[in-house]
Amino acid sequence: xxxVTDLSKNYSTVEAVKSISFNIQDGxxxxxxxxxxxxxxxxxxxxTGYLVPTSGQIEFNDLNIIDDTHEIQKQIGYLPExxxxxxxxxxYEYLEFLAGIRKIIGRKFxxxxxxxxxxxxxxxxxxxxxxxxxxxxxxxxxLAAAMIHDPKILILDEPVTxxxxxxxxxxxxxxxxxxxEKLVFMSSHILQEIQATVDRIMxxxxxxxxxxxxxxxxxxxxxxxxxLNIEVKGAAPETIEHIxxxxxxxxxxxxxxxxxxxxxxxxxxxxxDPREDIFRYAVENHWTILKMTPHTTNLEDIFxxxxxxxxxxx
Amino acid sequence: MHNIRIIYKRELHEYFNSPMAYIFLxxxxxVNGYFFTNTFFLFGQSxxxxxxDIVPLVYLFFIPAVSMGLIARxxxxxxxxxxSTMPLNTYEFVLGKFLAGFCLILLGLGATVIHFxxxxxxxxxxxxGAIFSGYLGLALMGAMYTAVGTYAxxxxxxxxxxxxxGVFLVxxxxxxxxxxxxxxxxxxxxxxxxxVDYHLSNISRGVIDSRNLIYFFSMIGFFIFLTxxxxxxxxxx
Numbered sequence: 196x197x198x199v200t201d202l203s204k205n206y207s208t209v210e211a212v213k214s215i216s217f218n219i220q221d222g223x224x225x226x227x228x229x230x231x232x233x234x235x236x237x238x239x240x241x242x243t244g245y246l247v248p249t250s251g252q253i254e255f256n257d258l259n260i261i262d263d264t265h266e267i268q269k270q271i272g273y274l275p276e277x278x279x280x281x282x283x284x285x286x287y288e289y290l291e292f293l294a295g296i297r298k299i300i301g302r303k304f305x306x307x308x309x310x311x312x313x314x315x316x317x318x319x320x321x322x323x324x325x326x327x328x329x330x331x332x333x334x335x336x337x338l339a340a341a342m343i344h345d346p347k348i349l350i351l352d353e354p355v356t357x358x359x360x361x362x363x364x365x366x367x368x369x370x371x372x373x374x375x376e377k378l379v380f381m382s383s384h385i386l387q388e389i390q391a392t393v394d395r396i397m398x399x400x401x402x403x404x405x406x407x408x409x410x411x412x413x414x415x416x417x418x419x420x421x422x423l424n425i426e427v428k429g430a431a432p433e434t435i436e437h438i439x440x441x442x443x444x445x446x447x448x449x450x451x452x453x454x455x456x457x458x459x460x461x462x463x464x465x466x467x468d469p470r471e472d473i474f475r476y477a478v479e480n481h482w483t484i485l486k487m488t489p490h491t492t493n494l495e496d497i498f499x500x501x502x503x504x505x506x507x508x509x
Numbered sequence: 510m511h512n513i514r515i516i517y518k519r520e521l522h523e524y525f526n527s528p529m530a531y532i533f534l535x536x537x538x539x540v541n542g543y544f545f546t547n548t549f550f551l552f553g554q555s556x557x558x559x560x561x562d563i564v565p566l567v568y569l570f571f572i573p574a575v576s577m578g579l580i581a582r583x584x585x586x587x588x589x590x591x592x593s594t595m596p597l598n599t600y601e602f603v604l605g606k607f608l609a610g611f612c613l614i615l616l617g618l619g620a621t622v623i624h625f626x627x628x629x630x631x632x633x634x635x636x637x638g639a640i641f642s643g644y645l646g647l648a649l650m651g652a653m654y655t656a657v658g659t660y661a662x663x664x665x666x667x668x669x670x671x672x673x674x675g676v677f678l679v680x681x682x683x684x685x686x687x688x689x690x691x692x693x694x695x696x697x698x699x700x701x702x703x704x705v706d707y708h709l710s711n712i713s714r715g716v717i718d719s720r721n722l723i724y725f726f727s728m729i730g731f732f733i734f735l736t737x738x739x740x741x742x743x744x745x746x
Contacts, residue, residue: 243594265596273594279587295515
């Protein structure tokens with residue numbers, strides 16, 4: 196289990212991370228979502244011991260990142276942002292080097308190597324120079340490097356950035372597979388990527404966590420009003436504008452008329468579906484309804500709202 | 510020790526996996542060989558003094574070139590982050606790097622043994638003691654410059670900048686001895702003690718004094734310590 200409490204990081208005058216707290220349970224895949232520069236990478240760098248927090252606690256079970264840095268580093272596998280690799284080495288040499296630092300040598304290394312080759316699909320490239328590998332393979336090599344010691348915790352910083360759609364699907368599948376037995380904490384600035392892979396989403400904006408929950412929870416917590424688009428024929432304009440008198444739960448938003456088809460937009464709160472009332476009202480007023488589609492806010496809108504809102508305030 | 514060896518091996522592997530090491534060794538041998546043999550047969554003296562005079566000059570540029578990439582490259586490519594998040598102590602990382610650089614310098618120095626062989630086969634009355642101490646002095650100087658170069662490499666992520674800082678620093682230590690006539694008497698002693706040439710010439714003369722050894726070892730230790738501190742401080746920024 197990872198427990199982060201009141202974690203802050205200041206770079207000279209900039210507050211990159213502002214007193215964030217969260218927990219991650221074993222066996223969970225958690226996505227850390229935020230725009231570029233929101234503080235994701237800084238948080239991950241602190242969790243892996245690369246940066247020292249300005250204040251706050253990071254605990255892995257009963258170990259503390261400040262006092263037991265190496266003990267924690269033994270337990271985690273980390274894929275840094277942009278996946279830096281020693282490109283002049285061969286794939287197995289690189290993995291052997293990292294395994295060596297983790298004291299996995301000889302027979303144990305051979306076993307670990309064949310395990311990560313299997314898990315990350317590196318069969319064809321083991322003897323190649325890393326420089327000659329494609330971007331997708333490099334990403335797998337980075338993952339293999341993070342997993343060579345079979346860590347219980349994987350921390351992945353933007354693991355699928357820069358990959359083509361097929362590779363994204365592959366890496367996603369791999370992460371999901373790994374998440375069955377490991378705690379995975381992955382960051383991304385792309386919602387779909389996270390949504391398709393993780394159990395739980397945390398959204399960070401300007402150094403603060405603004406949302407934390409499963410995608411369903413986020414939807415129900417942050418979903419605002421529903422926009423209802425209606426296309427009708429033969430409606431008198433005043434009957435449209437005065438609908439609220441009869442159907443109090445809806446609010447008139449806009450009206451567009453073209454070729455005697457009226458496109459109307461109403462708005463209503465998510466738990467007060469007024470569609471039946473609108474239908475009856477339309478019949479009474481001799482509208483012919485051609486189309487009626489409610490547009491619910493999706494996770495993407497929520498993400499956009501949450502990560503741009505405070506820009507406006509700032 | 511285990512981790513130092515792993516870092517050291519990887520670094521040497523990188524030197525020899527690229528043209529870097531070969532270019533260094535060949536040019537180092539050619540430059541030294543040229544200047545040495547140029548005058549060797551003119552003077553008709555059975556010693557390697559010319560070699561011991563020229564190598565420190567060649568060091569001034571070669572060692573910063575060898576060491577410039579040691580840490581700057583890791584900073585540049587981001588592999589520093591991979592390394593820093595491994596259960597590895599900073600001193601192990603720095604010592605492994607330093608030793609790899611030093612090993613290459615020793616190999617270069619080793620190639621000059623060919624001149625020693627020439628000397629033994631054509632010369633008379635060869636002073637083996639002086640030659641041994643001359644080589645010892647050059648090895649110590651090489652180690653010190655490598656430590657300086659490693660430090661220069663740690664303060665930046667640009668290898669060219671690391672090279673320039675490295676050349677500048679070793680040049681300062683090299684030139685200190687030549688500034689003695691310009692400085693007041695009261696501090697001349699200190700400056701002389703800091704000058705690398707002073708200690709090298711003592712050792713080259715065949716006087717292996719503990720003061721000279723202490724100078725070299727403390728300089729090496731000091732710059733390795735500075736390097737470790739530079740890398741540690743980054744985590745707190």
